[in-house]
Amino acid sequence: MTTRQHSTADSTARVSFTDTEDRADQMSGAIDDWLDQLREGVADAETNEQFQQWLDVVSRFHEYSTQNQLLIALQQPDATRVAGFNTWREEFGRTVQKGEQAIWIWAPIMAKQCPACGNSPSYCERSVCEGTEIPTDEWERGVVAFKPVPVFDVSQTEGEPLPEVDMAASGDASALYPALEAVAQERGYDYSLVPEAEWSHGSARGVCAPRADPPVIEVLKRENTADLARTAIHEFAHAELHAERSDDEPSTTEVEAEAVAYVVAQHFGLDASTSALYVTAWSGEAVETIDERLGRIQRTARELIDAVRSHVNIDEGKEESASRR
Numbered sequence: 001m002t003t004r005q006h007s008t009a010d011s012t013a014r015v016s017f018t019d020t021e022d023r024a025d026q027m028s029g030a031i032d033d034w035l036d037q038l039r040e041g042v043a044d045a046e047t048n049e050q051f052q053q054w055l056d057v058v059s060r061f062h063e064y065s066t067q068n069q070l071l072i073a074l075q076q077p078d079a080t081r082v083a084g085f086n087t088w089r090e091e092f093g094r095t096v097q098k099g100e101q102a103i104w105i106w107a108p109i110m111a112k113q114c115p116a117c118g119n120s121p122s123y124c125e126r127s128v129c130e131g132t133e134i135p136t137d138e139w140e141r142g143v144v145a146f147k148p149v150p151v152f153d154v155s156q157t158e159g160e161p162l163p164e165v166d167m168a169a170s171g172d173a174s175a176l177y178p179a180l181e182a183v184a185q186e187r188g189y190d191y192s193l194v195p196e197a198e199w200s201h202g203s204a205r206g207v208c209a210p211r212a213d214p215p216v217i218e219v220l221k222r223e224n225t226a227d228l229a230r231t232a233i234h235e236f237a238h239a240e241l242h243a244e245r246s247d248d249e250p251s252t253t254e255v256e257a258e259a260v261a262y263v264v265a266q267h268f269g270l271d272a273s274t275s276a277l278y279v280t281a282w283s284g285e286a287v288e289t290i291d292e293r294l295g296r297i298q299r300t301a302r303e304l305i306d307a308v309r310s311h312v313n314i315d316e317g318k319e320e321s322a323s324r325r
Contacts (some may be wrong), residue, residue, distance in 0.1 A: 015074040017104045023148050027104060031070050035287045038279065051279050053077040054294075055259055059266035062302045066295050068105040075103045079153040081162075088152065093160030102150030109147055112139040120144045173225035176268055179311035180232050186307065188214045189239055193221040193228075206231040208238040215239035226270050233304065234261035240300045251281035256297055263301035268308070 017026045038051060050073075057073040060080055064072070072079050082103060088094045111120040117129035121136050123144070154162065184191035190212070199220050201207050205227075209216040217235045222228055237260035242253050265272040282290055 014076070016101060017075075017148070023104060027071060027106070027148055030074055031067055032287075034070060034074060035291055039282070039285065039287050039290055048279060051259075052262075055263050055297075056266060058298055058301055059263045062263070062267060062298075062305045065106070066291075066298045069298065070294075071105050072103060076153055079103065079155070081154045082151040083154075084149065084151050088154075088157050088159075092157075092162065094154070094157040094162075095159050096152045096157050100152060100156040102152060104148045104150055106146040107149040108143040109145040110141050111144045112136065113142040113144060114139060118142070118144070173229045173270065175312060176270070176308065177225050177229050177232075179308045180229055180236070182311045183236070183304070183307045184217065184232075187236075187239070189236070190214050190216045191232075192218055194218050195221050206235045208235040210239045210242040211244075215243060230261050230265045230270055230272070233264045234258060236304060237261060237300055240303065241296055249281065252293075255279055255281050256293060256300075259297045260301045260304065263297070264304050264308070267301075267305050268312075 015030050017023045017030075019026060034050070054070060054073040054077075057069050057077060057079070061069055061072060061082075072082070082105075083092070085096055088096060113119065114121065114124040114129060114132060115134050116132040117124055117127060119127060119129065121139070124131075181191070201218070201220075204220075205222075206217070206219040208218075215238075217232070217239060219228060219232050219235060234257050237257040238253065241256055241260070262272045282293070285293075
């Protein structure tokens with residue numbers, strides 16, 4: 001049975017997957033319910049809060065799949081680092097506290113895959129697959145399915161302290177902004193900072209022509225480098241997301257770009273509290289379309305985070321590995 005509980009820390013319901021026999025179905029159903037609520041309640045304040053909670057989780061778990069990010073957001077939206085019971089004990093010297101409730105996410109099942117149908121040998125034999133001439137013992141291993149696995153947030157554990165991490169460099173725009181310039185060069189953007197005296201785009205702080213070749217990005221030069229960096233990330237997101245999608249309304253593409261900017265800014269410690277994350281622009285869209293949008297936001301944020309991190313000197317060591325499991 002799926003149970004819901006309210007936290008004093010937020011106004012949205014949290015989900016728990018307590019029924020062992022039906023856990024996989026509960027997890028899938030909870031994701032479907034969340035997407036339905038997002039579609040049906042796009043003008044509702046609580047829906048926008050749920051959307052922002054998911055973005056907060058994406059900023060902390062950017063390497064996770066969209067579905068696992070949603071599952072974490074539904075069960076424990078304030079989670080910061082998660083790992084399995086044994087991983088906490090064996091790799092970090094920490095134990096899960098008595099009575100703590102697991103966070104359930106999907107983990108891949110690895111097995112040999114049929115080159116023809118992509119399934120495991122046993123499933124392939126039972127399917128309508130016409131087979132392959134390659135012997136079974138020569139099949140390569142890959143992901144054939146997913147299963148629920150329990151993980152726990154660091155707040156649910158006790159023991160040895162995690163390695164201290166100096167995140168000041170990542171949150172300091174003076175270090176972040178040169179990294180953004182390097183990313184723009186790597187990705188081939190025609191990117192420039194424009195002095196206020198030469199700015200010709202009215203009240204906009206940044207503009208992007210994503211379908212130009214190469215994409216043209218202009219950002220208003222100003223003293224607030226943190227805000228400038230967020231604007232640049234927003235325009236980078238347009239360049240990545242909207243080069244080949246000319247049929248979307250500007251309001252819908254703005255939500256996507258600002259969501260990416262919010263995630264990346266949060267990840268690097270910039271103030272993202274003023275982001276306009278209202279999903280009213282998605283009103284009337286099909287669940288499949290909204291799910292696709294969430295996937296694009298997640299993938300683009302992950303790519304930009306990884307690209308920026310390669311130019312910012314941060315050594316997270318074992319702490320980061322806890323968040324990847």
